[in-house]
Amino acid sequence: xxxxxxxxxxxxxxxxxxxxxxxxxxxxxxxxxxxxxxxxxxxxxxxxxxxxxxxxxxxxxxxxxxxxxxxxxxxxxxxxxxxxxxxxxxxxxxxxxxxxxxxxxxxxxxxxxxxxxxxxxxxxxxxxxxxxxxxxxxxxxxxxxxxxxxxxxxxxxxxxxxxxxxxxxxxxxxxxxxxxxxxxxxxxxxxxxxxxxxxxxxxxxxxxxxxxxxxxxxxxxxxxxxxxxxxxxxxxxxxxxxxxxxxxxxxxxxxxxxxxxxxxxxxxxxxxxxxxxxxxxxxxxxxxxxxxxxxxxxxxxxxxxxxxxxxxxxxxxxxxxxxx
Amino acid sequence: xxxxxxxxxxxxxxxxxxxxxxxxxxxxxxxxxxxxxxxxxxxxxxxxxxxxxxxxxxxxxxxxxxxxxxxxxxxxxxxxxxxxxxxxxxxxxxxxxxxxxxxxxxxxxxxxxxxxxxxxxxxxxxxxxxxxxxxxxxxxxxxxxxxxxxxxxxxxxxxxxxxxxxxxxxxxxxxxxxxxxxxxxxxxxxxxxxxxxxxxxxxxxxxxxxxxxxxxxxxxxxxxxxxxxxxxxxxxxxxxxxxxxxxxxxxxxxxxxxxxxxxxxxxxxxxxxxxxxxxxxxxxxxxxxxxxxxxxxxxxxxxxxxxxxxxxxxxxxxxxxxxx
DNA sequence: ATTAATGCAAACACTTTGCAACTAT
DNA sequence: ATAGTTGCAAAGTGTTTGCATTAAT
Numbered sequence: 236x237x238x239x240x241x242x243x244x245x246x247x248x249x250x251x252x253x254x255x256x257x258x259x260x261x262x263x264x265x266x267x268x269x270x271x272x273x274x275x276x277x278x279x280x281x282x283x284x285x286x287x288x289x290x291x292x293x294x295x296x297x298x299x300x301x302x303x304x305x306x307x308x309x310x311x312x313x314x315x316x317x318x319x320x321x322x323x324x325x326x327x328x329x330x331x332x333x334x335x336x337x338x339x340x341x342x343x344x345x346x347x348x349x350x351x352x353x354x355x356x357x358x359x360x361x362x363x364x365x366x367x368x369x370x371x372x373x374x375x376x377x378x379x380x381x382x383x384x385x386x387x388x389x390x391x392x393x394x395x396x397x398x399x400x401x402x403x404x405x406x407x408x409x410x411x412x413x414x415x416x417x418x419x420x421x422x423x424x425x426x427x428x429x430x431x432x433x434x435x436x437x438x439x440x441x442x443x444x445x446x447x448x449x450x451x452x453x454x455x456x457x458x459x460x461x462x463x464x465x466x467x468x469x470x471x472x473x474x475x476x477x478x479x480x481x482x483x484x485x486x487x488x489x490x491x492x493x494x495x496x497x498x499x500x501x502x503x504x505x506x507x508x509x510x511x512x513x514x515x516x517x518x519x520x521x522x523x524x525x526x527x528x529x530x531x532x533x534x535x536x537x538x539x540x541x542x543x544x545x546x547x548x549x550x551x552x553x554x555x556x557x558x559x
Numbered sequence: 560x561x562x563x564x565x566x567x568x569x570x571x572x573x574x575x576x577x578x579x580x581x582x583x584x585x586x587x588x589x590x591x592x593x594x595x596x597x598x599x600x601x602x603x604x605x606x607x608x609x610x611x612x613x614x615x616x617x618x619x620x621x622x623x624x625x626x627x628x629x630x631x632x633x634x635x636x637x638x639x640x641x642x643x644x645x646x647x648x649x650x651x652x653x654x655x656x657x658x659x660x661x662x663x664x665x666x667x668x669x670x671x672x673x674x675x676x677x678x679x680x681x682x683x684x685x686x687x688x689x690x691x692x693x694x695x696x697x698x699x700x701x702x703x704x705x706x707x708x709x710x711x712x713x714x715x716x717x718x719x720x721x722x723x724x725x726x727x728x729x730x731x732x733x734x735x736x737x738x739x740x741x742x743x744x745x746x747x748x749x750x751x752x753x754x755x756x757x758x759x760x761x762x763x764x765x766x767x768x769x770x771x772x773x774x775x776x777x778x779x780x781x782x783x784x785x786x787x788x789x790x791x792x793x794x795x796x797x798x799x800x801x802x803x804x805x806x807x808x809x810x811x812x813x814x815x816x817x818x819x820x821x822x823x824x825x826x827x828x829x830x831x832x833x834x835x836x837x838x839x840x841x842x843x844x845x846x847x848x849x850x851x852x853x854x855x856x857x858x859x860x861x862x863x864x865x866x867x868x869x870x871x872x873x874x875x876x877x878x879x880x881x882x883x
Numbered sequence: 884a885t886t887a888a889t890g891c892a893a894a895c896a897c898t899t900t901g902c903a904a905c906t907a908t
Numbered sequence: 909a910t911a912g913t914t915g916c917a918a919a920g921t922g923t924t925t926g927c928a929t930t931a932a933t
Contacts, residue, residue, distance in 0.1 A: 258887050258932050279923085294890035299923075317639045317694065319898085319922065335688055348682055354675045355697065358793050362668055363702035364659055370641065372694040373679065378687035469682050582907050582912055603898085618915035623898075643897065643923085 241271045244310050244327050251308035262293050266301040267310070274393055276314050276322040276343055316343075316372065329395060330520045332467070333371035339380035345394055348469040349519055394467055396458050398525040401468035403451045406513070406532045407444055409475055413505060414440045416479050420491065420498075428495035436502045443535070450528075468525070470516075478508045506540035509533070565595045568634050568651050575632035586617050590625040591634070598717060600638050600646040600667060640667075640696065653719060654844045656791070657695035663704035669718055672793040673843055718791055720782050722849035725792035727775045730837070730856050731768055733799055737829060738764045740803050747815045748822070756822035760829075767859070774852075792849070794840075802832045830864035833857070 248267055252259050269285045270277070277285075283298045302323050305311035312326035316336055333351070335344040351371070359366050379385075414437050421433035455461040493501065510533050517529035572591055576583050593609045594601070601609075607622040626647050629635035636650035640660055657675070659668040675695075683690050703709075738761050745757035779785040817825065834857050841853035 256887080260888060260932070262889070292890090296891080296924085297889060300888085315639075315641045319643075321923080335683060335686060337688075338691065344686055344688070346682055346686075348678065351675065351678045351682070354672065354678065355695075358670055358672055358675070359659060359697055359699070361793070362659060362670075362789060364661075364668070364697070364699055365701075365705060366697050366699040367662065368699075369697040370694060371679075371696075373683055373688070373690050374692050374694075375683070375688055375690040377689075381689060465686060469685070580912080584907070584913065586914075616915090620899085620916080621914060624913090645898080 241268065244271055247327065248305065248308055248310060251304070257304070262290075262297050263301050263304070265289060265293065266298055267305060270302070270305060270311060270323065271325070274325070276316075276324050278320045278322050282323070315370070325394075328523050330398060330523050330525065331368075332394070333373075335373045335375070337377040337380055338374050339376050342377055342379075344377075344465065346467055346469055347398070347520075349516060350469070350471040350474070352519070393458060395524055396454055396461060397464050397467040398520070398523060399454050399528055400451060400461055400464070401466055402525040402528040403447050403454070405468065405470050405475070406528070407447055407451075409478060409509060410440045410444045410447070412476070412479050413509075414444070416505075417502070420493075420501075423489065423491045424493055424498070425490055426492050426494050426498075429493040429498035432495050432498035432502060436505075439539075474512070478512055479505070503540045506536045507542060510536035510540055510542060565592065568595055571651065572629065572632055572634060575628070581628070586614075586621050587625050587628070589614060589617065590622055591629060594626070594629060594635060594647065595649070598649070600640075600648050602644045602646050606647070639694070649718075652847050654722060654847050654849065655692075656718070657697075659697045659699070661701040661704055662698050663700050666701055666703075668701075668789065670791055670793055671722070671844075673840060674793070674795040674798070676843070717782060719848055720778055720785060721788050721791040722844070722847060723778050723852055724775060724785055724788070725790055726849040726852040727771050727778070729792065729794050729799070730852070731771050731775075733802060733833060734764045734768045734771070736800070736803050737833075738768070740829075741826070744815065744817075744822075744825075747813070748817055749814055750816050750818050750822075752819035753817040753822035756819050756826060760826045763863075798836070802836055803829070827864045830860045831866060834860035834864055834866060 245267065249259055266282065266286055270282055273285060279295065279299045279302060282302065283295045286293050286298055302311060306313055310327045311323045314322045314324050316322065330347055332345040332347045417433045417436045421430050421437065424430040424433060513529050513533035513536065517526045517533060520526040573583055590606065590610055593613065594606055597609060603619065603623045603626060606626065607619045610617050610622055626635060630637055634651045635647045638646045638648050640646065654671055656669040656671045741757045741760045745754050745761065748754040748757060837853050837857035837860065841850045841857060844850040
């Protein structure tokens with residue numbers, strides 16, 4: 236039943252085994268499947284216990300060794316929370332994240348924050364240090380424990396889905412802001428052709444926003460209460476805001492005459508900025524559903540900016556060739 | 560010979576023992592002194608080896624137990640770098656910091672970055688989580704190892720002194736910028752009394768800057784090559800820049816007429832901003848030499864802004880009472 | 884028929900505790 | 909005299925290895 240769902244992971248594991256002259260065994264596959272079907276942070280013993288529920292004959296050492304292999308081939312990742320136990324979490328198509336750990340109930344929250352990472356990278360660079368991996372962990376007491384609530388919340392949402400949700404929300408936020416901006420420009424533009432360009436922009440963003448909302452519902456359909464899941468992706472609202480320029484024109488609220496050409500140029504500029512930002516932003520989350528969403532949006536924006544295919548990532552250097 | 564230097568720590572330890580009905584022994588003091596005289600991250604075995612050089616009869620378990628006590632009373636802090644060994648570092652008058660660890664030579668760089676911490680705190684707050692401590696560690700390869708250099712650099716500078724140095728440098732940077740700003744205003748002010756106010760501000764900052772430079776030399780005198788030591792404190796240059804307003808007046812470079820009253824108000828505003836910023840900034844580094852320096856500056860700025868004593872910390876809420 | 888995998892037990896590397904002799908208060 | 913301390917040995921952790929047996933290629 237599971238083979239369908241984790242086809243990619245199984246293939247990755249098997250190809251790793253083949254590449255290293257190792258043998259594909261029933262135990263290894265069983266352990267891989269057990270690992271994949273458990274969301275969260277699990278010790279060797281945790282997985283061992285789960286595996287034993289399916290087959291009593293499998294040994295703990297095999298679980299240990301298989302988890303090491305899974306780590307080596309990129310399916311798993313080791314998590315050290317400082318309690319002397321090595322735990323494993325999903326790594327394949329799962330963005331690198333930070334941890335918040337409750338010292339009372341041991342519930343663990345995962346999050347990503349590109350702004351945080353960027354500042355950290357800036358510091359690292361000052362020491363001419365080549366970073367390989369990092370460990371950002373915050374320990375404390377969660378709200379439930381502080382309020383003596385014994386709520387055993389659902390173990391952990393599927394981070395991948397929550398990430399997809401947050402990516403979509405982030406894009407929607409930009410589009411909403413941009414629509415406001417364009418709507419305002421359209422209203423203030425006495426030039427009918429220029430006005431039409433802005434209105435087209437509003438319509439276009441509106442259509443796409445509707446599409447994204449559909450996608451959001453689609454994702455939420457798979458997991459109940461996804462809407463209520465705490466955020467996983469933390470983006471900097473100001474950076475997003477910076478993609479929308481300040482209102483042009485001498486006075487806010489007054490008329491701003493723009494002909495079709497300059498209006499078109501302005502709209503393309505907006506798309507170009509978004510394409511650059513989202514392209515770069517997505518790069519941090521390679522091989523995840525969230526990256527697909529962010530990159531997809533960046534590509535769409537690049538196209539609307541009249542940029543060449545694949546130019547989203549190289550916005551800093553300008554488009555490589557004129558649009559086809 | 561050592562008793563003089565670590566008087567405060569010894570006292571703290573002894574009062575901790577007294578408070579908890581524990582006994583002061585020769586071994587405990589020996590271990591404490593050994594710990595204090597070694598700068599860096601040390602395992603129980605490391606300290607044990609050092610203690611044995613002074614007295615062969617002390618046992619490893621006593622070292623282990625004493626280090627636990629030192630941690631409990633705030634003299635030491637446990638550091639877990641994920642290699643299964645618990646190490647100890649100085650905690651007393653030593654700011655909480657992050658680690659950068661070279662996976663090749665195991666050299667460890669320490670740094671503080673209030674901007675990084677603030678963003679992290681912002682994220683934590685979104686989860687209604689009460690943080691207690693955190694672990695920010697970056698692993699990778701240092702420049703020396705990448706370039707195959709086998710330079711065994713000096714084990715570790717005294718972070719406390721480097722922190723003091725960086726605090727002074729940060730203040731000097733603000734003062735230098737502010738002097739430029741005031742000098743420019745003075746030059747552009749046709750009003751003689753207003754000009755005099757700005758010039759007084761320049762002189763004052765110049766005098767204080769000279770004083771800080773003397774202090775910097777004084778600190779550097781204790782430790783050779785302190786000037787070359789890598790930074791410990793990373794501050795956000797933009798935040799510092801924001802303490803100096805944009806040039807007033809209709810056009811840059813043109814004349815800006817300000818009488819003594821408004822010039823004085825402007826200068827006081829600069830001091831007020833600096834007092835607020837440095838007061839808040841210092842709060843993160845309680846009980847360190849760096850905090851003293853930063854707080855001292857904040858207090859001085861508050862006085863010059865005509866603020867009440869102790870108002871530096873409560874700038875957001877405005878001065879509590881008029882200047883005496 | 885190779886060659887690696889398995890799973891048991893046993894070794895490891897630390898950390899932590901039990902306990903009889905000792906020592907500070 | 910009365911705790912707490914010391915330092916030995918010994919017990920716990922969780923992780924990792926050795927090895928005869930078993931299974932995949």
